[in-house]
Amino acid sequence: MAPAVTVDVVEPATLPHKGSVAISNDKLNTKTADDVAEGKWKDFSFDAIRESQVARAMARRYFNDLDRYAESDIVIVGAGSCGLSTAYTLAKARPDLKIAIIEASVSPGGGAWLGGQLFSAMVMRKPANKFLIDIGVPFEDEGPYVVVKHAALFTSTLLSKVLAFPNVKLFNATSVEDLITRRDESAPGGVRIAGVVTNWTLVAMHHEDQSCMDPSTINAPVIISTTGHDGPFGAFSVKRLVSMQALERLGGMRGLDMNTAEDAIVRGTREIVPGLIVGGMELSEVDGANRMGPTFGAMVLSGMKAAEEALSVFEERKKQNAA
């Protein structure tokens, strides 16, 4: 007979009391996987559960995460191909760092679920294929470039690897709607970025038709913004830098030129103002770089470079704080 199972039930009235409720054996589902495999669906049933257990299982973890990541080491804004490549590179290199990813959409991945014009295949120019080998995504080798048979294979594999890191937390359906700043006379625009201001995206979309709905915050010494090129949510951080006069103006993304664009984005990935690194297509809005269209190698390599830049900024700040 299977032993009684006990679950920790935290009664709201007596928080932080931890009680336990025994689910008696006869309610336990003694059906094994084999039973199910043998098609004994007729009298199948799950073990009993109470709705509040599900509600508490979700809430407890989410609010623990909010508490834990309120002070992060690195925040990545935007979980598109560049942001996710950054997160993977960082989390793999530095399991000691707390990395928060803030993604406005319910579904992370940005523009990397399809190739161009809604076609499935995704093209990446070498040496981005090395990243694909690292994360275990198969591709067809076409010489100077490779082709992943479905963009969703790349994005879902990368997303699953990023989410599996214990030091990474993805806050999706959550928007960065401002930046935390500190006065910094040594910075060209007079500010250093010290974190992000967040709100549920559905809230951020309704500031015009609801009374004031204040945001929350995440403090971090390094922010990496990869919010894509201009669009309803695109190029958020660089547009905000201009509106707070920390950046004079935006260069504006130029026309499509694959060769020029991909080199410029990878080379240009850098710290734009102290504490804020910009990568991916958001950078095209700053530097006036060309767009590259449906080739994603620069997103991956920009992510790898953004991770490197972030680590050197992080270590530099740590030294300054220790001095």
Ligand code: 48N
């Ligand atoms: O995929 P994107 O838009 O951005 P990148 O830079 O990761 O990848 C760009 C790439 O998909 C291309 O555009 C390709 C190569 N085409 C180029 C071309 O010439 O057309 O991902 C940005 C992510 C999205 O998921 C947004 O939802 C998110 O950033 N985002 C935000 N998340 C939180 N807070 C915000 N304020 C915010 N703004 C955007």
